[in-house]
Amino acid sequence: MGSIFYNFNDCLDNLDSYEKTININVGLRPSGKLHIGNFATLLLSFMLSDTINSNGKDSMLRLTICDLDLPYLEEDGSPDNCIINYRDMPDEEGCHDSFSLHVSDNVEKTVRLVQGCGLNFNYEINFFSELQKELGYRVGLKKLLDKNMDVKMIYNGDRPRKSKSDKTLVYPLCPECRTSSKSSSRYDSERGVLSMECLNAMCDVDSFEFDVYDTEYDIAVHFFLNAIRDIMIEPFADVHVLGGDYASIHGGNRIRGVEKVKSLMELMGAGTPDYLVGPLLMGNNGQKMGKSIGNGLNFFELIEDQGDDIIYKMIDFTRENIINNTEYPKNDSLKINYEQIKSILKI
Numbered sequence: 001m002g003s004i005f006y007n008f009n010d011c012l013d014n015l016d017s018y019e020k021t022i023n024i025n026v027g028l029r030p031s032g033k034l035h036i037g038n039f040a041t042l043l044l045s046f047m048l049s050d051t052i053n054s055n056g057k058d059s060m061l062r063l064t065i066c067d068l069d070l071p072y073l074e075e076d077g078s079p080d081n082c083i084i085n086y087r088d089m090p091d092e093e094g095c096h097d098s099f100s101l102h103v104s105d106n107v108e109k110t111v112r113l114v115q116g117c118g119l120n121f122n123y124e125i126n127f128f129s130e131l132q133k134e135l136g137y138r139v140g141l142k143k144l145l146d147k148n149m150d151v152k153m154i155y156n157g158d159r160p161r162k163s164k165s166d167k168t169l170v171y172p173l174c175p176e177c178r179t180s181s182k183s184s185s186r187y188d189s190e191r192g193v194l195s196m197e198c199l200n201a202m203c204d205v206d207s208f209e210f211d212v213y214d215t216e217y218d219i220a221v222h223f224f225l226n227a228i229r230d231i232m233i234e235p236f237a238d239v240h241v242l243g244g245d246y247a248s249i250h251g252g253n254r255i256r257g258v259e260k261v262k263s264l265m266e267l268m269g270a271g272t273p274d275y276l277v278g279p280l281l282m283g284n285n286g287q288k289m290g291k292s293i294g295n296g297l298n299f300f301e302l303i304e305d306q307g308d309d310i311i312y313k314m315i316d317f318t319r320e321n322i323i324n325n326t327e328y329p330k331n332d333s334l335k336i337n338y339e340q341i342k343s344i345l346k347i
């Protein structure tokens with residue numbers, strides 16, 4: 001079983017015995033612009049890969065755009081807070097065919113900028129909408145669905161909740177309108193069948209059902225379950241790099257996000273990768289920096305103002321304060337407050 005690391009060097013030491021290519025997975029949620037907090041997590045994974053390579057080993061970085069996620073749509077007839085495939089969503093800036101491609105292009109630009117500043121790593125970009133169609137992924141998902149109560153206990157706390165907020169973690173997409181909703185989908189464990197009502201008023205479909213293994217249908221999941229790919233789709237991940245917000249308590253019970261992800265994966269009984277938890281960047285209002293909170297600093301706007309300097313500053317900062325920081329907390333991610341961020345970025 002893998003371990004959870006908050007410290008870069010501890011994570012690196014644990015990989016020391018590997019003879020093969022070390023696989024590093026990172027997930028990117030696409031629901032907005034790349035902000036500096038996302039960049040900090042990405043940079044940590046780039047630097048992990050670069051460090052492994054410069055130690056004479058091989059590593060491969062897989063960046064997955066989790067493009068079945070929760071956007072905020074109100075104007076196009078879709079239900080509010082629905083889940084939709086970003087591949088079907090128009091790119092509002094008009095430069096790509098879909099929002100997914102727009103995001104992947106931004107990720108690629110970011111990689112090129114960082115490699116131009118001297119970091120050396122191999123990478124590929126994947127889309128979660130494709131990975132969830134792999135049979136191995138569905139096998140893992142079905143294992144979790146069959147352990148529904150255990151999943152609920154990890155997710156909600158000691159006592160499974162029986163209320164309206166007792167959410168499922170699995171959201172099938174309507175085959176017609178391609179939306180889903182956060183209201184419960186139902187799972188019939190006897191038949192291995194998921195069923196769902198389509199709540200989109202503009203859609204003719206009332207309800208639908210399908211076999212979990214039927215990859216003609218798309219299944220979105222709570223983002224904690226995205227990590228199924230690490231252990232069910234080859235090549236399996238050795239390390240999964242997570243943002244610093246995974247070190248915080250998630251939901252009603254007192255369990256950290258990263259511990260929930262690990263526990264969920266352990267339910268599949270396939271072993272887990274190591275988890276490296278990145279730094280947590282705090283916004284100007286004392287809350288964590290986040291797209292949904294609206295206090296994120298846009299990475300590309302900073303690049304426009306300052307050019308590559310931003311990247312050099314972030315690399316230096318990460319090397320001095322995260323990688324070479326002997327005072328680094330062993331069981332918590334490093335919190336970087338807004339005053340510190342301003343002085344690092346000189347803004």
Ligand SMILES: [Zn+2]
Nearest residue numbers: 091095096102
């Ligand atoms: Zn675009």
Ligand SMILES: [Zn+2]
Nearest residue numbers: 174177198203
């Ligand atoms: Zn529909």
